[in-house]
Amino acid sequence: MNCRTFKSGGIYIKDCKFTEDFSVEIMPMPGELVVPLLQHIGKPAKPTVKVNDIVTKGQCVGEADGLISASISAPTSGKVKKIDKHPYPGGVFVKSIFIEPDGKDEWHEGLNGAEINVENLTLEERLLRIKRAGIVGMGGAGFPTHVKLVPPKGKKVDTVILNGAECEPYLTADYRLMLENTDEILKGLKIISSFFPDANVFIGIEDNKPHAIKVMEEKAGRFGFELVPLKTRYPQGGEKQLINAVTGRTVGPKQLPFDVGCIVHNVATARAIYDAVARNRPLIDRVITVSGNAIKNKKNLRALIGTKFSDIVRYCGGLTQKGMNLLVAGGPMMGKSQYSFEVPVTKTTSGILFIKEGDVERTKERPCLRCGKCELVCPANLKPGLLANLAQTKDTERAEEFLLSQCMECGSCAYVCPSKRNLVQWIKYAKVRNINLKKEKEQTRKS
Numbered sequence: 001m002n003c004r005t006f007k008s009g010g011i012y013i014k015d016c017k018f019t020e021d022f023s024v025e026i027m028p029m030p031g032e033l034v035v036p037l038l039q040h041i042g043k044p045a046k047p048t049v050k051v052n053d054i055v056t057k058g059q060c061v062g063e064a065d066g067l068i069s070a071s072i073s074a075p076t077s078g079k080v081k082k083i084d085k086h087p088y089p090g091g092v093f094v095k096s097i098f099i100e101p102d103g104k105d106e107w108h109e110g111l112n113g114a115e116i117n118v119e120n121l122t123l124e125e126r127l128l129r130i131k132r133a134g135i136v137g138m139g140g141a142g143f144p145t146h147v148k149l150v151p152p153k154g155k156k157v158d159t160v161i162l163n164g165a166e167c168e169p170y171l172t173a174d175y176r177l178m179l180e181n182t183d184e185i186l187k188g189l190k191i192i193s194s195f196f197p198d199a200n201v202f203i204g205i206e207d208n209k210p211h212a213i214k215v216m217e218e219k220a221g222r223f224g225f226e227l228v229p230l231k232t233r234y235p236q237g238g239e240k241q242l243i244n245a246v247t248g249r250t251v252g253p254k255q256l257p258f259d260v261g262c263i264v265h266n267v268a269t270a271r272a273i274y275d276a277v278a279r280n281r282p283l284i285d286r287v288i289t290v291s292g293n294a295i296k297n298k299k300n301l302r303a304l305i306g307t308k309f310s311d312i313v314r315y316c317g318g319l320t321q322k323g324m325n326l327l328v329a330g331g332p333m334m335g336k337s338q339y340s341f342e343v344p345v346t347k348t349t350s351g352i353l354f355i356k357e358g359d360v361e362r363t364k365e366r367p368c369l370r371c372g373k374c375e376l377v378c379p380a381n382l383k384p385g386l387l388a389n390l391a392q393t394k395d396t397e398r399a400e401e402f403l404l405s406q407c408m409e410c411g412s413c414a415y416v417c418p419s420k421r422n423l424v425q426w427i428k429y430a431k432v433r434n435i436n437l438k439k440e441k442e443q444t445r446k447s
């Protein structure tokens with residue numbers, strides 16, 4: 001297979017795709033759903049329901065607030081029991097709508113109908129359906145899709161890329177989608193490409209998924225799309241890395257894909273777009289991978305948004321050992337460790353990992369050896385060691401001179417660091433500190 005890849009940095013890691021042969025199961029309805037009003041980049045949605053309201057499946061329970069925001073729909077029919085702050089996988093407390101399912105799973109009027117001929121809809125009508133469905137980038141970014149589909153004035157998109165790389169170890173949700181929902185994904189990609197009629201359309205899949213490459217390639221030709229096999233190399237699925245691998249173009253620091261004529265969407269997002277436009281179905285569930293050696297039964301699950309991790313643990317047979325296990329929302333490289341099993345599945349939850357306490361390496365950070373390995377593997381050409389030093393000395397504003405905000409938090413630097421420095425944590429700390437400093441300065445200026 002002639003595989004393409006990105007130029008700078010990157011690492012080779014064991015892919016641990018233990019669940020690749022497990023078909024997607026439907027997670028049974030839990031006793032309670034906790035639906036956060038912030039599951040995307042931007043402003044939280046505004047609640048449109050009150051406590052004790054009866055809601056139907058797909059009904060809007062939170063409307064997008066402003067340009068960069070996304071609406072939220074009820075994942076099933078039932079009663080609104082509470083609206084309150086609740087922990088969510090992002091690590092903070094978010095205002096959430098607690099729904100007690102009524103067991104009828106009754107759709108809101110007009111939603112989830114039979115497939116219509118999308119050609120009969122104008123581009124405005126397609127965009128409106130995507131917006132109403134509350135679709136966001138489901139690969140993890142969470143950027144509202146209806147915004148991403150309309151490039152800023154003066155930016156011309158000549159290349160659409162479907163991201164089927166799924167380069168994070170353990171995760172197989174996108175892989176299973178490509179095998180089990182091939183047609184819906186390709187139809188979703190056709191809808192995406194209809195916004196850019198002159199663009200070439202590519203599908204990028206890593207070569208550790210030969211079955212998905214075969215299945216998608218067999219059908220892609222009918223739509224006029226080209227399949228591009230990619231080398232299995234982390235982080236091949238990073239937006240900038242994927243663009244570089246597929247087109248050879250470089251998205252520079254502080255540039256966006258639009259700046260080099262590209263737009264990238266994840267396979268789960270494409271599937272959700274098909275559901276929204278062709279069937280008028282909002283985004284109320286998603287496929288997640290449940291894996292790791294601390295969970296009894298590993299699975300790929302289609303779970304409703306708002307399903308708590310604790311319910312998923314029960315459905316998967318419980319944990320293999322009691323006590324402290326590491327719980328991660330997402331993959332091991334970019335996922336976020338969790339302190340509560342009560343966090344819910346959101347639109348961007350691609351997986352949940354349960355790792356045995358004894359298998360988590362806990363090494364003290366040692367001084368930097370100045371070996372330069374972190375710089376060699378950084379796909380963004382940054383100086384991770386220096387950024388961490390600046391964070392440790394609280395010189396975080398200076399870190400911006402060294403492109404701190406361009407760090408995609410891929411974890412490659414920390415993975416190779418022989419001194420086991422917590423490079424990504426320090427970089428995250430520096431970013432948050434700078435946001436807070438900016439807010440403080442803004443407040444001082446106003447007062």
Ligand code: SF4
Nearest residue numbers: 368369372374385417
């Ligand atoms: S890899 Fe670690 S030890 Fe080597 S230069 Fe980077 S931070 Fe220092």
Ligand code: SF4
Nearest residue numbers: 378407408410411413
């Ligand atoms: S986490 Fe950031 S600094 Fe480290 S390798 Fe990835 S992009 Fe570079």
